[in-house]
Amino acid sequence: MSQPDLNKVKTYLLGLQQSIAGALEQEEDTLKFTIDAWTREQGGGGRSCILQNGTTFESAGINFSHVFGSGLPASATAHRPELAGRSFQAMGVSLVIHPNNPYVPTSHANVRFFIAEKPGEEPVWWFGGGYDLTPYYAFEEDVIHWHQTAKQACAPFGADVYARYKKWCDEYFHLKHRNEPRGVGGLFFDDLNEWGFDKSFGFMQSVGDHYLKAYIPIVQKRKDIAYGERERDFQLYRRGRYVEFNLVYDRGTLFGLQSGGRTESILMSMPPLVKWRYNWQPEAGTPEAELYEKYLIKREW
């Protein structure tokens, strides 16, 4: 079985961060990402790329981190007691994009690598990641394109890969307290090592590389659609669901906040402006109702 090569993973991740930042800047008039390098007291650090108040993107955050420690925290090993006490390294790229235009969906992507080591024993490692889309006013052709691109990312790795990780994504990005999906899904995978290092790493790269192919065409198609107060209001209201998911359920967010991660890098996923209102429901027959009826349901694309 091929051995894990951390340098190759790190090089890929830093390159991915840069290429995504570059592609998003192409959709802006003049604004560029600012870059914050940071270190973590307990070991490691990261590089956060942030863009705020752009012409296309109200906020875009792309975070690279590489953290390590001498003993895995208990919360990380509850389901894998065999890893307790091992030294670990985790590296990944995580991004959340909140566009200005309510016709452009919010998107999220993450790819990550984890390794737990112990002298004299084989290292335990795995890959995880995925990407998912959260539209406000959705276009069927966009969602089909998003999922077809996800399918292409998976195709070289096995006939059932897309279906399996599409399902996992639907299950993961679900707001239990509202019995509502966060959006229209995409891919989610974790604990991937069964293919050996080279193929697993290849799959993570395929997911990373397909994100821009999935998202940028949607941005380009929809970013200049005219909208008014009504659409903006609905977008801000729906962003509340994004906050609810990330703060109540998202494992990465909660693990980061509770384990001394860099708060500002973790919470760059928060939307810049959000509304809540009590017991609101869209009126039947409106474009807002269509989101719930046609898109926030179990559906194959």
Next chain:
Amino acid sequence: MSQPDLNKVKTYLLGLQQSIAGALEQEEDTLKFTIDAWTREQGGGGRSCILQNGTTFESAGINFSHVFGSGLPASATAHRPELAGRSFQAMGVSLVIHPNNPYVPTSHANVRFFIAEKPGEEPVWWFGGGYDLTPYYAFEEDVIHWHQTAKQACAPFGADVYARYKKWCDEYFHLKHRNEPRGVGGLFFDDLNEWGFDKSFGFMQSVGDHYLKAYIPIVQKRKDIAYGERERDFQLYRRGRYVEFNLVYDRGTLFGLQSGGRTESILMSMPPLVKWRYNWQPEAGTPEAELYEKYLIKREW
């Protein structure tokens, strides 16, 4: 030891909800609370009083609930295994007020009663509750008034009661991931039964009754102070901390969301409009910096 009287508690709680709603309406031009009664599938229900887009209050939610079930969920008995499998009843009033004017603080209050029963055994019951204040632009005299009123609420029950529950409040309303208090605190108590039913119930009533005495004078003094974009912006930014606390840490919120509570009543604590921005810090010497330096610190009032 005096026996618990659930009807007396319920009558008090419903009256408290009504008197708080009435007092808040006095600060509005014409707007009144709307009332939603709801039932809970697994047993019980509640009554939510909601006011939105008022002249003084951007949102105010006062929720009464009385829920019961045949077996306490595991999550509620993790620390008290002796209660597992008992039938239970929980009733309480919980409120969160988000004013328009950034010079008027957000406030929260909660009083609650819990009883777990088993045929042939003594019931296990306790009271909990408290109130806390979250200013944006704080006035020292207001915070002193708030805490002095809390002290008065506690005084008849013992010399050390205020100090104990003030400390518990500081510890509870703390955002660990920012190492920052949510606000300037107040009172927090839980598991209170050591005084017997009558005195414990009397204390809960005293806390409930002192909330308006603590909050309304502050509202009246500050609600007409002129403010602009800058103050509004800071208020919306700071409201993000309120969301973070409630969704990441607040036991009542998380228990409610995870146990099939009524989502819209639980999340009426969410501010109507909220901002996040990456890595923002107030400039030294500004009124915004003063909040962090003088108020969001460990302090006695």
